[in-house]
Amino acid sequence: MSGSRVLLVTGGSRGIGAAVCLAAAREGWRVAVNYASKRQAAEDVVRQISEAGGTAIAVQGDVGSEDGIEAIFSAIDAAFGRLDGLVNNAGIVGPPERIDEISTERLEWMLRVNVTGSIRCAAEAVKRMSTRHGGQGGAIVNLSSAAAVLGAPGQYVDYAATKGAIDSFTIGLAREVASEGVRVNAVRPGIIDTDIHASGGLPDRARDMAPSIPMQRPGTAGEVADAILYLLSDKATYVTGAILNVSGGR
Numbered sequence: 001m002s003g004s005r006v007l008l009v010t011g012g013s014r015g016i017g018a019a020v021c022l023a024a025a026r027e028g029w030r031v032a033v034n035y036a037s038k039r040q041a042a043e044d045v046v047r048q049i050s051e052a053g054g055t056a057i058a059v060q061g062d063v064g065s066e067d068g069i070e071a072i073f074s075a076i077d078a079a080f081g082r083l084d085g086l087v088n089n090a091g092i093v094g095p096p097e098r099i100d101e102i103s104t105e106r107l108e109w110m111l112r113v114n115v116t117g118s119i120r121c122a123a124e125a126v127k128r129m130s131t132r133h134g135g136q137g138g139a140i141v142n143l144s145s146a147a148a149v150l151g152a153p154g155q156y157v158d159y160a161a162t163k164g165a166i167d168s169f170t171i172g173l174a175r176e177v178a179s180e181g182v183r184v185n186a187v188r189p190g191i192i193d194t195d196i197h198a199s200g201g202l203p204d205r206a207r208d209m210a211p212s213i214p215m216q217r218p219g220t221a222g223e224v225a226d227a228i229l230y231l232l233s234d235k236a237t238y239v240t241g242a243i244l245n246v247s248g249g250r
Contacts, residue, residue, distance in 0.1 A: 006080045007232070008032045008072070010063050010121055011090030013041035015194035016143065016228075019221035020087050021045050023229050025054035032076050034090065036062040063090045063117030064109070073124045085232050086125040088118040088142045091162075096155045107158050114162035118142060119169060122184070126173075130180040137181025139232045142170050146190040146247045163188075167243055174241035183240040185231040190247025193218040214249030 007024050011017040012033040021031045022045065031049060033056055035042035042058040049056040059075045062068035076083055091114045094106050122140055129138030147156070148163035166186060174184035191213055193206040206218035227246045230236055 004030070004082075005084040006030045006032065006076065006082050007085040007087065008034060008059075008076060008083060008121075008125070009087045009089055010034045010072075010117070011036075012087075013038045013045060013058075016189065016192065016221045016224045017087070017089040018045050019225035020089065020228050021056065022048060023222070023225045024085075024232070025049040025052065025056060027229060027233070028054075029085065029232075030054070030080060031056040032059045032072075032079070033057065034059045034061060034063075034072055036060070036064075036068070036090070062113075063121055064113040066120070069117070069120050069124060072121070073128075077128075082136075083125055083128040084136070084138045086121060086138070086140045087228055087232070088121055088140065088166075090117060091143060093156055093159045098154060099157050102158055110158050110162055114159070115165045115169075118166060122169075122173060126177055126180075126182060129182050130177055132177075132180045135181070138183075139236075140173070140182065140184045141228050141231045142166050142184070142186040144170070144186045144188040144243060146188050146245065146250055148188060150250075170243060171241050178240055183231075183236070185236070185239060185241065186243045187224060187227050187231070188243055188245045188247060189219065189224045190245070190250040191218045192221060192224055192246075194221050212250070213247075217248065219246060219248055 007029040009021050012021045013035040033042045033045045046056045046058050061072035129135040144166045145163040147160035152160040170186040191209045224246050
């Protein structure tokens, strides 16, 4: 049974998402590696999983659009016919800007991907996993951020606000579907050494922030993946509505 479980990781082609895909495959999950545009990167993750004896597919779809979400779940239905876990990892961050510099277009884009996309993917997962819908149960792990509680002033308060929304959504959804066999938790990464910082215009941010972290170093994608795999696993069967900080004490 455990070997047949299917996991969707949104934004699974790089960084934390890719680390989760690889770790989950080692634990016996069949993995749907979602990507929006980085097809080669997703296929590289699939290849690594296949070479290690696991099962994975690359699934294209932008979680910021309804068509993209429909494409993702249709592909999973066709390939596997079931879904047992979702990691809502896809997310974006913009370059550092004050609130009075942030455009409406940027704000709408940030909310569409980071909040609406995660909520819609969770809704589709619940339709497939909840016992109310004939499912066998499952687990959802949302990616929050330490920014949700620190606010990210002077950098990206819009991103921080989207992650605060994810925290609230995690708690509410966990209580909503707890009696239907679906557990919902979140992790709050701190400064993690991935290329998301470069996409936000600060490629050296992880290194530069190290002195402000109690552990004096940024975290790794693998360390976040380990926390996510715990929350997905049978070792966490009585854990729901939890938000786990993976931030080096920050």
